[in-house]
Amino acid sequence: MQPLKALIIDDERLARKELRTMLAAHPEIEIIGEADGADTAIELVERMQPEVLFLDIQMPGKSGFDVVSKISTDIKIIFVTAYDEFAVRAFEINALDYLVKPIDRKRLARAIERLCFSKKQKKPARKPYQYEDSLFIQLNSKYEFLKVQTITAIQAEGYYSKVLIAGGKNGLTNKSMKEWEQRLPAKHFCRIHRSAIVNLSSITKVEQWFNNSFRIYLRDVESPLLLSRRYAARLKEKMG
Template identity: 45%
Template sequence: MAIFKTILIDDERLARAELRKLLTDFEDIEIIGEAANAVEGVEMVEDLHPDLIFLDIQMPGKTGFDLLTELTYAPKVIFTTAYDEYALKAFEVNALDYLLKPIDPNRLQESIAKLRKTAIAKVEGDVGKLLTEENQVFVKDGDKCWFVKLSDIRLFESAGNYTKVFFANNKPLILKSLNALEERLNEKFFFRASRKHIINLNWIEHVEPFFNGGLLIDLKGGEKIEVSRRQAVKFKEMMSL
């Protein structure tokens, strides 16, 4: 039986206590931490890498949506809130489920059933906690939000302290530098083509020689990415060209 490491994030202590009590009925749910606000939540999630978080939306300071934008990766998320007006937005970001407080035990059981169905085997002990292609990242651009699998992201483009994320027809900006992202990406799948770009190797359509010993890579999304001379040498070694 798979065990789902779980963190509860809610500013109401009694709400966390009640949820913790309800979750004792599920042998495959292991609560590894609790956080009372978004700041604590981000630190705990990044440190412990849970499989699942129960996340309140309305909290003092930063909201649950704000918390998700600060995570390097996104675990499975079940929103818990007293405000049903957020339901539509929660499902737009592809949350696993959305529970209204006070939480109904039957609805909680349905949520855990969904979790079990969508569970993907988690690779433990990755050096430096590198992200796999199956990991999701949370991307927010204005009122639009997405959970995006890394395998669906074809390109990261530096924009100062921000990074533009290319997936499907979307190109939102996230508040993370390209260097910070590179540290978490597995080089088996992602390649630093230049100071400005990281490309998904599985999205390469065509490679050709380019100016001054570099390369020009065509991605399946239509982007043309220049690879610097130094990185072209590394790329050829990786791809055995």
């Protein structure tokens, strides 16, 4: 098996250095980068496409849970933290393991064994949604059917995502932005910002904003959404 590409995310430089040293004893892991905060980590994940994150939880500003909410559910998460009170929440979001500092070498080795075993298991591919599909999805506290074509936009909302629905309704769900992007039909939906995906048929106006960015107005949505320069070319191509 090829070494698994990993990122170390921790705001403490010495903690990153110590973990890197310990991981050097495990040829199954290839460290491809480090980040000292959530925002940097999210950018690094998007650019380097790691298979596993060794992720601290409490960092200045945003937490490790904020990172998890913005990335693909296919990436394995091993939390590495000085606090044990977040363990229940960590496993609720399907973390592979939870290591408490100072890290025990044997405990780390067991976590890597679990990681390698999980990567060998073949997961059935998740089928992309069709525009005509109806999803049975939990919005806020209850399950309901939602037609894909009635989704106006998806916005990142902390550990959740907010679904904006035709007619001005909305609801929170635990799907990540990455999962939405991977499964919504690309012909009809486009990511316009790290924190937003829109239904192309819901766009009513695009206007220039500042720093070469744009604002997008959507039907039934009061406030415009920001179109970042990074995604502008992709939207232009899709809209013809």
